[in-house]
Amino acid sequence: MGYSEGMTPQRHQVVRWRPPHGEDAAVAADARAWARRALPGLLAEPARTNLEDDVELLVSELAANAVLHAGGLGHVELHCTGSELRIVVHDEAQALPVPSPSVAPDIDHGRGMLLVELLATRWGVRPHPGRGKDVWLDLPL
Secondary structure, eight states, X not given: OOOOTTOOOOEEEEEEEOOSSTXXXXXXXXXXXXXXXHHHHHOSSOOOTTHHHHHHHHHHHHHHHHHHHSSOEEEEEEEEETTEEEEEEEESXXXXXXXXXXXXXXXXXXXXXXXXXXXXXXXXXXXXXXXXXXXXXXXXX
C-alpha cells in the first residue's frame, strides 16, 4: 500500500542508531538494516512506494562514505517532520562530501553523493557540536 494525500505522518519523530564500531566496513550494512527496521515506526501510515528502498540505499551510501572517507560513522538519525523524512549521518571529519562529476561504468564505487543529489529534495552539511559534521538529506513522504 502506497502513501496517498490523505495520510499524515507523525510529526517530529526521531530515532537514532550508534554503531558499536563506527570504522568497521560492515557498518554500512548494519546501518541499512537498522533504517529498514526503524522507518515503519516513524510513520503514521504506510510509506510511499520506494521510500524504504530509497532510505536503505541512501543510509548505506552515507554510512559507507563516513567509514571510507571521514574517519568513521558516529550515528545515523531518521527524522519524520510532516511531509518529509530527514536522514542525518554524523561522521568524525570536517571535510565536505563532494559529488563526483562522472564515474566510469565499470567502477563499483563513487556514486553515493550522486545518488543523494538524484533522490533527495535537498541535502547539506553542517558542523556537528563537538567535532565532525552531519550530512543530511530530505526525502518526500
